[in-house]
Amino acid sequence: MKEGGFARGQGPGRVAIVGAGQVGTMIGMALTAAGLKAGVDGVDLFDVDPSVAALSRERGAGRRVLGDLGEALSADTVIIAIPVPGIVRFLEEYGARLAPGSLVIDTGGAKAMVVNAMRRHVPPSVHAVGGHPMAGTEVPGPAGARSGLCAGAPFAIVPVRDDPEALARAHALALAAGSIPVDVDAETHDRIVARTSHLPHLVAFAVARVVRRGDLDGAVARSLASSGLAGVTRLAASDPTMVAGFLWANAREVRRSVAELVEALAALGEALDGGPEGLAEALAGIVLGVSR
Amino acid sequence: MKEGGFARGQGPGRVAIVGAGQVGTMIGMALTAAGLKAGVDGVDLFDVDPSVAALSRERGAGRRVLGDLGEALSADTVIIAIPVPGIVRFLEEYGARLAPGSLVIDTGGAKAMVVNAMRRHVPPSVHAVGGHPMAGTEVPGPAGARSGLCAGAPFAIVPVRDDPEALARAHALALAAGSIPVDVDAETHDRIVARTSHLPHLVAFAVARVVRRGDLDGAVARSLASSGLAGVTRLAASDPTMVAGFLWANAREVRRSVAELVEALAALGEALDGGPEGLAEALAGIVLGVSR
Numbered sequence: 001m002k003e004g005g006f007a008r009g010q011g012p013g014r015v016a017i018v019g020a021g022q023v024g025t026m027i028g029m030a031l032t033a034a035g036l037k038a039g040v041d042g043v044d045l046f047d048v049d050p051s052v053a054a055l056s057r058e059r060g061a062g063r064r065v066l067g068d069l070g071e072a073l074s075a076d077t078v079i080i081a082i083p084v085p086g087i088v089r090f091l092e093e094y095g096a097r098l099a100p101g102s103l104v105i106d107t108g109g110a111k112a113m114v115v116n117a118m119r120r121h122v123p124p125s126v127h128a129v130g131g132h133p134m135a136g137t138e139v140p141g142p143a144g145a146r147s148g149l150c151a152g153a154p155f156a157i158v159p160v161r162d163d164p165e166a167l168a169r170a171h172a173l174a175l176a177a178g179s180i181p182v183d184v185d186a187e188t189h190d191r192i193v194a195r196t197s198h199l200p201h202l203v204a205f206a207v208a209r210v211v212r213r214g215d216l217d218g219a220v221a222r223s224l225a226s227s228g229l230a231g232v233t234r235l236a237a238s239d240p241t242m243v244a245g246f247l248w249a250n251a252r253e254v255r256r257s258v259a260e261l262v263e264a265l266a267a268l269g270e271a272l273d274g275g276p277e278g279l280a281e282a283l284a285g286i287v288l289g290v291s292r
Numbered sequence: 293m294k295e296g297g298f299a300r301g302q303g304p305g306r307v308a309i310v311g312a313g314q315v316g317t318m319i320g321m322a323l324t325a326a327g328l329k330a331g332v333d334g335v336d337l338f339d340v341d342p343s344v345a346a347l348s349r350e351r352g353a354g355r356r357v358l359g360d361l362g363e364a365l366s367a368d369t370v371i372i373a374i375p376v377p378g379i380v381r382f383l384e385e386y387g388a389r390l391a392p393g394s395l396v397i398d399t400g401g402a403k404a405m406v407v408n409a410m411r412r413h414v415p416p417s418v419h420a421v422g423g424h425p426m427a428g429t430e431v432p433g434p435a436g437a438r439s440g441l442c443a444g445a446p447f448a449i450v451p452v453r454d455d456p457e458a459l460a461r462a463h464a465l466a467l468a469a470g471s472i473p474v475d476v477d478a479e480t481h482d483r484i485v486a487r488t489s490h491l492p493h494l495v496a497f498a499v500a501r502v503v504r505r506g507d508l509d510g511a512v513a514r515s516l517a518s519s520g521l522a523g524v525t526r527l528a529a530s531d532p533t534m535v536a537g538f539l540w541a542n543a544r545e546v547r548r549s550v551a552e553l554v555e556a557l558a559a560l561g562e563a564l565d566g567g568p569e570g571l572a573e574a575l576a577g578i579v580l581g582v583s584r
Contacts, residue, residue: 097309156516192513195502197521200518200520210552223446224448225446226488228430232495234520241572245572247564255561258561260505265498272539273374280533283528
């Protein structure tokens, strides 16, 4: 089996990032800044929209823009940083063409669907790992990426096969980006993230919809808008295609978490029947339960 | 009719703040900093917990702590900065003892219940106005108050009776605190704020409850917690008694906004059935609708 162009365990080698949006740019910036000391032998960027890749490069995410996806497939480390449905299509189409001995990892927000596709479409000669860097901003595209966002952030590492080298290389990659690798299986990841990330995204859009649809006097409503609203709806500024991708890919757990939210709202509505003291007690109970 | 100890329209005169928590402290800091130039002839602080009032004074919210609530009632401007149920009780008990010609204003997050209580319990010789400074942090108590938070923030001014002087004085008070007075009737305020503030608070607690209740692996869940979750649940750190107070006082509109949220979640759930493209379109439609 041909190994990638770098000694095992030494680092990511030549990295190709497929998808130069906010997440790809963020990781590219972190890896480019880390450089050879962290085993990064340059970052190449590919995006279906070449102007996006060019902007990403300008932001410092890589040394060059690839004109052809095929060039990405021969890298030592391929990072697929596109919405989940696109990741699955990429694996279906190109998984078999990845270089033996290379590492392929994604950045999608839902993992079971991705690692299943990796098992099906990536040959065992390639080290495949599911990844999820838990960092970013709500601003889509390379412009939304900020250097340093990866630093100290969790980076979920999700096994695809019994392949310790895959996990070791994924750890090295996460560490090179300054992140903290967190080993977790796909199902646990998806169950947790449904509630800690996907539900907050869905709620942000849903509250935004209520504010928009409510028969509110626009001018007065705008002048009364609170910082609290901005906090809760901030995630509704996220790229809808990215958000729709992980919500769809994690639909079962997302639906469960929505049902739990509706139940929680109903329980608080019942507490509201009991007057302000009973409601305050119910709210305080949640806070105590959440504090760690 | 005896007038307060300051010429009309010149400013708030001697101010007494009843309730030296985060909101009272924030306003006290702003008014104390504004001082005589803004017509503020000193701020006195009362709290049922004298140690809270003392801490508020230490933070710069006023010149002295009142040992007796009676001393507050004789001020030129009385600001009631306690949870809504407490405001109503205060008006019932002490409304008739407020000084003729003085201004009484509250800071509660729900207004119809408060201005109704003002109509019933505050004699017409007193200038009564409902107030709602749309500023603050999620940290309860004087420690959560930050100077400058009032600056540039909206301050809802809600009429109680046909009393132009009351409104003029309330405007002067809001301006003295550096805020932007926004005239709005109680029903419109409550309908808007139910959706722009009360619903976000309720959702923050409900999402916190889901995260807590979900059968999540605690250590992994903590290591995967995202900044998105922190944003959506930030308001769940608010004082439960304050939050319960305005949710209860605005129960009808809060219940309606919850029903609208559940409907919005159901609509997004339906869009989810249509696959990622349909869902992305639905999410993008919300964003477009919200963007101004």
